[in-house]
Structures are given as structure tokens and as C-alpha cells.
Amino acid sequence: MGALERLFAVRDPFAAERTEAVFVKAMQENCRYQYRHCPEYRKILDGIGFSPSDLNSTEALGELPFLPTALFKKHHLTSMPGWRIPVKATSSGTKGQFSKVGLELGALWNGLWMVLRMAKYRKLLSLRPVNYVILGYQPHKGNDMAVMKTAFGSTFLAPALHRCYALRYENGRYTADLEHVLEHLRRYVKAGHPVRFMGFPSYTYFLLQMMEDRNVHLQLPRGSKIMLGGGWKQFYREQVDKQALYDLIRRVLGVEEENIIEFFGAVEHPILYADCPAHHFHVPVYSRVLIRDVRTLRPVPNGTPGLVNLLTPMIKATPLCSVMTDDLGVLHDGCECLCGLKTPYLEIIGRVGLKEIRTCAAGAADILKGAAP
């Protein structure tokens, strides 16, 4: 069994200390694989002067060249022929700039175990049938957005009686229809089966706010859960309102805080992060987080803010072993959280500098590159 398989066979998703050696080994195997199969990745490692064999210790994880998410938006990086990549996901880029990331069967298999272990940790696995309210996109074949896929995937953690969607696909476009959701929600409450919400925190907030404005207060059946998730970005923006959202959920749906579970992940780092009961995102064994100094890009100790660098050996089809996000964050020592988990937890504090490239000089350069010798 390779190091990767051993890593994903570990039952406790937060047993980081015990799995340190196997994580490093799996990273080295992955790095070597990418180096052999992705010509662009090889160019980068050669150019920087890093060899996969250098990746032999925890410290060396910090030396491994990382790829910024911007690179995946510009280049289609792949380490496998297309036919071996059954799942292709894209980030929900708003400016027409999005990353394309492929996942091979092995990664999906490992990902399934990861999801099941995280779901078990947050007591989401159940055989009791439930009704699902998806405050997100209805699946259809032209939509590769990862948020949609994870939302749909989450409806298999407990058998689904029915699913209803806030963003419905009709006549070739998505339209938001909260009325439709509310109608179904009333029916679900009457039916008496547990209800599970899954979706963006913002939509959840809108729906519940709308219900409260109309003085609609429901008591969801026992065993109901509210799952919140989206990209990193949504997570960061909504963070300020977190407690307000929890209070709203309690008032409007009668669901207590312990049954509210938040997730996050990114297309370029498809590791499922679920929050602990204290709503902190502890780093699971499948992943490592390095915070890097904003000027030198060297790793900094826990507690210091910097750029968020995410590492995982899970995916072979795309060189995602060390990815640099454009988020700013802090990694806190696990002992600072009262939930009992020992692995550090990540707090996102913002995004890098300018929100988008707002420059007129850059535009002129594009054509000059083509024109000048």
C-alpha cells in the first residue's frame, strides 16, 4: 500500500501527529508523480531547483515550490490524459477567470472516504431518510461548478426523500426562486421527516430573513441539520454575520447551534474542511496549511498572519500538491480551541490587495508583447 492509501485509510481525520511521516511520504510520491507527468510542473521545479527527492521532511514541505491559484486560471495544467479524468470542476470565477481542475478515479475514491470520515465526525451519516433544501444550484450537465457538485454530493449522506433547489435551471438559465423553496419547506415540516439545508450562507440568510420578515417561524423536525458551505470567499465575507445567522436559524427554523455545520473547500484544494462544534476549521490529516510571510513568502510560525498555502497529496490528475491561495489567514494552535481537537485551525482574515487587477498600464502591455520584437 502506498503512502497515499495509508493516509486515507486512517480512521481519525484529525490524527495529524501520528500521520506526519506518512503525509510527508505521500507528498513526495505525489510530487514525483507530477514531476514525471506534468511538463509544466517539471519546468517550474527544475527552474527553481527543487527535486522531488528533496521532499523528505516536514520542514521540506515549506521548500516545495507552490503554485498560485492564478496559474490554474491561465494554464490548463494536467498530469493525466483526459480519459482518465472523470470529474472536471471549475471554480465559480465571476470575471470569466476560473480554474479548471481534474480529479481522477483514485482521488474521487479517497475523497469519498474523506467525506464520509468528516461527515461521521459531524454526525451527518444517517440511514433515516430526509428532505433536502439546496440553497444553491440545481445540477445540469453544462455546469461544472464545484460548489454545485459538493452540494449535490452532500445529499447522499442520508437517503434523500426529495430535493428542492433555490437556483433552478429553467430555459437555459439559472433563476433564484426562494418562494419555491419556502413552499416545499412547509410541506417538509408537515411530513415530519428531518430536513437538511445545504448551501451558501448568503442564500440561507436571505431565505430566513425573508421568512422572518413575513413572520413565518417553523419548527423543523428533530434530527434536522443546517449545512453551510461555499467557496472560501463566501466564508470570509459572511464571517462577521456568523453569530447573527446562527441566531436567525434558531429563531426561524428552531435548529440549535450544534446542528449547524459549516464546510469549506476550494476547487484548487478539494479537501473538505468541516468546522468543529466551536466553529473552528481544524486542519484534517489529508491537508496541511502553511502561512507564508507576505513579503518573503517564507513560512511563519502559528499565530502570525500571512498568505494561505494549502498542501495535499490527494490528487494526481492536476498538480495541486502545494497551492497558494490569494487569501490571508492565521493558523492557530489546536490547543487554543476548546473542542478538544489537537490539530491547528485556520482562520481566514481577508484577501490580498486589490480585489481585481485594476490597472490601465497592464492593458497596453498585452498588445506590446505581441508587437515588439
Add this chain to the structure above:
Amino acid sequence: MILANGMIYGSEEQGKLLADLENRINATRSGAPLPAETVISALDRMAEKMEQGCFDELIPEPELREAVGFAAGMLHKDALLHRMQTELPALPAEIGRLQVRRVPLGTILHIAAGNVDALPAFSVIEGLLTGNINLLKLPQADKGLTVRFFQELLAIEPVLTDYIYVFDTPSSDLSGMQQLAACSDGIVVWGGDAAVSAVRQLASPGCKLIEWGHRLGFAYVAGNLAQTDALEALAAHIVTTRQLLCSSCQVIYLDTEDRAEVRAFGERFLPLLEAAAAKLPPDIGADAERSLRRYTAKLERLLSGKVPQDRTVLQGEGCSVTVCTDNALELSEMFGNVLVKPLPQAQLLPVLRQSKGYLQTAGLICPPEQRGALTELLIRAGVNRIMLPGEMSGTFPGEAHDGEFPLQRYTRIINILT
């Protein structure tokens, strides 16, 4: 959000509003023209409102509020009158048998870029000053400031209602864009080559195009001992504009062929740049952005295999100077990372000509006795603004824009024979 007929509509109303737009425009144009005095006095009152802080809730950042104050200064009556007199000097009432008159172009579609918050509003103001009906297509990045600005303006002067239409049509909505273009006598486009090319496709051959495209700025340093204070001013300019503007310095050219001299200059300039960068307030987000961009650019170079020939990066704290051997005008990595290149006077014109259409501002540093001749040389090479090193991105009353007085382009000259 759409602003039409003085009212706010949702984006979904666009179809209905566009269908009726030509009729409404024609009705307005059949009536009396819009007097410049009406526009000027409305803008003057608007400037007062801005100075009293009517946009403060929409603009939380103090440094941007400062910019609003600056913008308000440009809207005051004296500033506007000065501009009108400079850009639209009085015409002789008649030349021979001909009567001569300046009138508005008619209907102008403004396609604004998102890189300066106030730009969409300013473009429309230029159209109003010249008496035109203005259709504005908002940039995607607009956060509601522009519509709010015009709501306030219409509250001050309801007569302007029929002269201002704001649409949030996305550029991808081809049919919407075509309908807007079809109503227009001229299209003003701000933005990169992609935006300009897209508008050229959109406009019918008879439609006048007014293109304000992207440009690249540079500094030219001649004379053996460039004064340190001039170089300090240049360093401050590079750091404070973050090299993001058309007028920002991307490349410092030296009047030499000697590589050692270029290197020596880089070593002399780096500490000045570092000192300027150190004066900026610490900004973790901007630092992160800069580091990430530099790193990404490095990876891009490794991927393209185009490792720049003979380039030495002199890395400073929060900035860098790259010493080059080639002489092409190009975009730097921005954010305080400037390029230094050799360009002897004899080669200046042919080299800059390769960037024709993209030249705008040169910051000139040289001994006083060379200044006149070098200024002429830069002009002949196609540069439109020759500035002092610290004021490359300065704005000045009465200045031209990319070689032209914009207001002239928004008008037409009429001849009448009776």
C-alpha cells in the same frame, strides 16, 4: 440597476427601456438644446454637495474621500469655465459667406473602464458639458457610486433627466450593446485593447469612435549626474501610483549604451526606491499582492521558457530594480518594481516608435541645457506628456488627454449658408 427618465429600474427592465430609447432621444433632440450654463451651475452645486460629504456613506475609505474632494474641485464653476474656454475657444461667427457654429455631436454612448471609480461619471460629464445626450454603460466593477452620483445631480437639476441614461448592460449582452450603439452618434470607449476592438466591431461604419485606450509611461534620464532630489521624486511617484496608471513609470531609460552605467544607476536608485516604499503605511494586503504577483510572474517565465536575457534583479525591501540590456518599452511587474534600460538619444525615436499608439507620459530628468532638445525629441517620437519626474501622474487644469482636447471630439462644427 438602470437609471432612465430620472428613475431607477431593475436590470430586467432593460429590454423595454431600450425599445423606447430612440423615441425618447428623438423627442429630446427635437426640443431646445441644453445650455452649457445649466450644466455648469448644476455641477457647481454638486461639487458643494460632494465637499459636504454626501457620498461619505458609500465611500468608507478616507483616502478615497480625499479623491472625492479633489474631483469636486474639478466640478466647480471656475474650473469648468476654464476648461470650456481652453478646449472650446470661441469660433468666428462667420467666415466669408459661411456662418460657423459649434453644436453637440448628438447622442454619445460611454463605455467606461473600471480602473478609476469616478471615470464613468467624468466621461458623462464631458458629454453633458458639450450638450450631448449620454448613454452610459457601467463597468462591471461599479458599485453603485455612479448611479448615486447622477441621482443627486438630477435632484439638483431635473432638466438633465433627458440627457443621462445609465445602463448596467454586461459587455456579453451583444444585442443590448448593439441597441445602445444604434442610438448613438458617437461611442466613447475607455479600456484595454480588447474593449476597444470589441467596440470597433459593435459600431456601424458611420459612428464616430472616441477611443481612450491604455498607455505606458516611462522616465528618461540624461546627463552624468542626475540630481538625487529628481530621482527621489521619481521613486515616490513609482511607489505611490503603484505603477498602475497609464502615466505611471514602468521603465527608466538611461541615455547611455554602457551596461555598467545601467547597473550602477540601478544600484544608486534602489535605496531611493526603498526609502519611498518605507514611507508607505504598512499594508499586508498590498504586500501580499505584490509578492504573489512577482512569484507568479517568475513561474510564468519558467513556463514560457523565456528567461529574460541578461536581466539582473536588484531586490529591495518592498520593491526592486531590474537592470536590463534590451530597450523595449514594456510593462513592469508594477507595485514598486521598475525596469532600468539603456537608450542612447540617437536610438530614442526609432525605439519609441515601436510602441506608437501606446505612448503617453515621459518623466524627463536631465541637465537644464538639454531639456529643450530632449523635450522636442520625445515629442517627435510620439510622446504626449513630458513631465517632471515627481508629477508624471499629476492632473492639471487645461491639460489635454492623450494628445487631444476631449470636449472638441464631443462636438461638431456647423456651417450655414443663407
